[in-house]
Amino acid sequence: MKIHNFSSGPSILPDYVLRKASEAVVNFNDSGLSLLEISHRTDSFIQILEEARELVIELLGLKNKGYKALFLQGGASLEFVRVAYNLMNNHKKAGYIDTGRWAANAMNEARFFGEVVTVASSKDKDYAFIPKNYSVPSNLDYLHLTSNNTIYGTQFQNFPKLDIPLVCDMSSDIFSRVLDFEKFDLIYACAQKNVGTSGVNLIVIKEELLNRTNTVLPNIMNYKMHIEKESMYNTPAVFSIYVSYLTLQWIKQQGGISAMEERSKARSELIYNEIDRNSMFYGTAAKEDRSLMNAVFFLHNQKLSDYFDSLCKEAGISGLKGHRTVGGYRASMYNALPLESVSILVEVMRKFQEIYND
Amino acid sequence: MKIHNFSSGPSILPDYVLRKASEAVVNFNDSGLSLLEISHRTDSFIQILEEARELVIELLGLKNKGYKALFLQGGASLEFVRVAYNLMNNHKKAGYIDTGRWAANAMNEARFFGEVVTVASSKDKDYAFIPKNYSVPSNLDYLHLTSNNTIYGTQFQNFPKLDIPLVCDMSSDIFSRVLDFEKFDLIYACAQKNVGTSGVNLIVIKEELLNRTNTVLPNIMNYKMHIEKESMYNTPAVFSIYVSYLTLQWIKQQGGISAMEERSKARSELIYNEIDRNSMFYGTAAKEDRSLMNAVFFLHNQKLSDYFDSLCKEAGISGLKGHRTVGGYRASMYNALPLESVSILVEVMRKFQEIYND
Numbered sequence: 001m002k003i004h005n006f007s008s009g010p011s012i013l014p015d016y017v018l019r020k021a022s023e024a025v026v027n028f029n030d031s032g033l034s035l036l037e038i039s040h041r042t043d044s045f046i047q048i049l050e051e052a053r054e055l056v057i058e059l060l061g062l063k064n065k066g067y068k069a070l071f072l073q074g075g076a077s078l079e080f081v082r083v084a085y086n087l088m089n090n091h092k093k094a095g096y097i098d099t100g101r102w103a104a105n106a107m108n109e110a111r112f113f114g115e116v117v118t119v120a121s122s123k124d125k126d127y128a129f130i131p132k133n134y135s136v137p138s139n140l141d142y143l144h145l146t147s148n149n150t151i152y153g154t155q156f157q158n159f160p161k162l163d164i165p166l167v168c169d170m171s172s173d174i175f176s177r178v179l180d181f182e183k184f185d186l187i188y189a190c191a192q193k194n195v196g197t198s199g200v201n202l203i204v205i206k207e208e209l210l211n212r213t214n215t216v217l218p219n220i221m222n223y224k225m226h227i228e229k230e231s232m233y234n235t236p237a238v239f240s241i242y243v244s245y246l247t248l249q250w251i252k253q254q255g256g257i258s259a260m261e262e263r264s265k266a267r268s269e270l271i272y273n274e275i276d277r278n279s280m281f282y283g284t285a286a287k288e289d290r291s292l293m294n295a296v297f298f299l300h301n302q303k304l305s306d307y308f309d310s311l312c313k314e315a316g317i318s319g320l321k322g323h324r325t326v327g328g329y330r331a332s333m334y335n336a337l338p339l340e341s342v343s344i345l346v347e348v349m350r351k352f353q354e355i356y357n358d
Numbered sequence: 359m360k361i362h363n364f365s366s367g368p369s370i371l372p373d374y375v376l377r378k379a380s381e382a383v384v385n386f387n388d389s390g391l392s393l394l395e396i397s398h399r400t401d402s403f404i405q406i407l408e409e410a411r412e413l414v415i416e417l418l419g420l421k422n423k424g425y426k427a428l429f430l431q432g433g434a435s436l437e438f439v440r441v442a443y444n445l446m447n448n449h450k451k452a453g454y455i456d457t458g459r460w461a462a463n464a465m466n467e468a469r470f471f472g473e474v475v476t477v478a479s480s481k482d483k484d485y486a487f488i489p490k491n492y493s494v495p496s497n498l499d500y501l502h503l504t505s506n507n508t509i510y511g512t513q514f515q516n517f518p519k520l521d522i523p524l525v526c527d528m529s530s531d532i533f534s535r536v537l538d539f540e541k542f543d544l545i546y547a548c549a550q551k552n553v554g555t556s557g558v559n560l561i562v563i564k565e566e567l568l569n570r571t572n573t574v575l576p577n578i579m580n581y582k583m584h585i586e587k588e589s590m591y592n593t594p595a596v597f598s599i600y601v602s603y604l605t606l607q608w609i610k611q612q613g614g615i616s617a618m619e620e621r622s623k624a625r626s627e628l629i630y631n632e633i634d635r636n637s638m639f640y641g642t643a644a645k646e647d648r649s650l651m652n653a654v655f656f657l658h659n660q661k662l663s664d665y666f667d668s669l670c671k672e673a674g675i676s677g678l679k680g681h682r683t684v685g686g687y688r689a690s691m692y693n694a695l696p697l698e699s700v701s702i703l704v705e706v707m708r709k710f711q712e713i714y715n716d
Binding site: 240 | 359360361363365366367368369370371375376377379380381383384389390391392394395396397398431432433434435436438439463466467470548550554555556557558575576577578579591592593594595596597598601676677
């Protein structure tokens with residue numbers, strides 16, 4: 001049976017990526033060796049790392065705009081620390097917009113390196129919306145946003161143009177929509193949603209920003225060192241980087257980010273229309289802030305959940321369970337998810353309503 | 359042609375591991391999904407992570423001895439920071455034995471968290487030996503050793519029994535020989551030599567030690583947090599952990615660490631005998647400190663290197679180049695390397711001598 005993979009991450013990858021990655025594990029580039037057992041300093045891997053970094057810059061439309069891309073280990077959670085450690089340098093103070101659990105985690109980690117100013121928050125409304133019309137103090141080392149909030153299904157639709165550096169955790173929506181990426185001074189993302197599998201993070205830094213960074217910090221935490229060593233300061237996550245490289249290739253083959261955005265809009269329109277139409281379900285995210293990546297919805301009658309779950313299972317729908325902190329359902333629709341999978345889910349939702357209404 | 363993989367890391371893996379890992383990339387556990395695209399919270403992956411952690415403890419003979427195993431991201435280089443950040447807590451002072459570049463890197467990173475005392479060093483002899491008869495001050499938060507020094511081919515043969523915590527970077531020789539692992543309070547290792555591929559680190563901690571650790575530090579840096587969350591504080595490096603799991607299974611199937619030690623002794627005896635016998639080559643490491651993992655050797659006549667290299671290439675020998683900072687040759691002989699590969703190398707060394715002597 002075909003599985004429809006709505007997993008929130010690690011999440012669905014294109015067949016092209018899986019096939020090539022699987023081959024590389026037994027015989028990489030016809031070398032007779034596995035990608036898992038070659039030195040990260042072999043020419044063939046160095047070339048892949050360089051191409052992956054170039055593809056990132058190209059796909060984001062940042063070519064010749066003074067940006068560098070890095071692939072580092074540690075998860076976005078390590079970038080919470082690295083960002084603050086590197087950038088809380090001058091005012092020793094940074095602004096954060098608290099739009100959910102991951103934003104709050106970033107804030108908690110940053111507090112070890114300076115003062116954290118909550119510029120805006122939607123916490124008191126269970127993170128159901130994205131704050132707007134906030135004012136950003138000028139005496140901050142940076143403003144930090146979380147562009148998409150997977151648990152609550154909200155997403156920033158607009159980004160401020162600021163006089164201070166703008167830092168964005170795009171872990172769950174990078175490469176899914178066209179933005180003016182030049183607005184951002186530092187973007188980071190874990191790979192396991194739109195750009196590969198777990199084990200590696202992508203960081204995109206405006207080189208100018210590095211002049212503002214703290215230089216007195218451990219090498220492994222130092223963005224400048226990683227830029228200088230071209231992501232090779234220590235042994236990189238070779239396989240995970242290769243999977244990101246293949247995924248970036250696939251995005252380019254499909255037509256780049258604008259093609260991803262079209263796919264994304266088609267998928268999310270389909271599911272949100274059904275959530276709004278279907279009397280069995282309701283959404284919690286403010287409509288104008290709905291995420292194109294994660295549609296979060298709930299049953300009016302929680303007692304019917306086993307029945308809905310069994311219908312989903314019959315249809316091959318996987319990974320639909322909501323985050324354990326909020327419950328309900330979450331359809332994560334990352335780049336590789338075909339529209340067909342959303343159609344199947346919508347069919348199941350309709351069938352469920354029809355049967356129940358009989 | 360069969361390749362004889364002497365790569366210093368990422369390095370050779372057993373065929374069993376490569377075959378199973380490759381399968382999992384297209385279809386994991388007959389789920390119809392790739393291991394790369396399933397949630398790290400699925401039961402099947404949680405079970406693998408738990409079994410991998412148990413196998414670590416079992417293989418090291420630490421069952422019921424109060425130790426916990428973790429698989430984290432960031433490379434051993436991140437553990438340089440984490441160790442000091444967590445443990446330089448009481449005296450704000452730690453002892454390090456400087457046996458090479460990696461030991462020195464660990465010291466440089468630790469300096470951000472307290473005073474680093476060089477308890478002993480072989481730096482002035484180009485790290486060609488392992489210091490002995492050093493005395494360890496008692497007012498240190500821990501003593502840090504690097505058990506095997508890949509670049510110079512030296513290895514600790516004995517470990518001190520101390521009243522202060524003993525921390526050891528075993529990146530390049532863990533699971534290769536039987537030791538009294540209870541001597542150690544914290545062991546860490548990157549996976550890409552003896553226990554998998556790059557992208558994940560193994561950490562083994564005596565639970566008692568955690569009572570001495572700093573608790574006021576960012577979550578991602580906090581060993582206590584990672585123990586509490588059982589390596590799931592943030593999304594783990596799923597694929598790299600699976601490769602480690604398979605490698606641990608393979609080690610157990612082969613007869614555990616004692617079997618690895620036997621293999622290791624046979625390989626290293628063969629190569630060192632040849633280095634000592636063959637008039638074309640010489641070694642630099644003190645004989646009593648020679649590493650069972652990395653045999654480092656040089657040509658007396660450097661001008662013949664192209665010729666020796668071409669003989670190696672003809673025989674399918676790969677990854678023999680010495681570290682770029684010291685030059686020469688390095689035969690890395692990690693757990694999965696068959697004795698046959700060393701035999702082939704020794705044959706080439708003999709052939710080279712014969713031809714040259716004609």
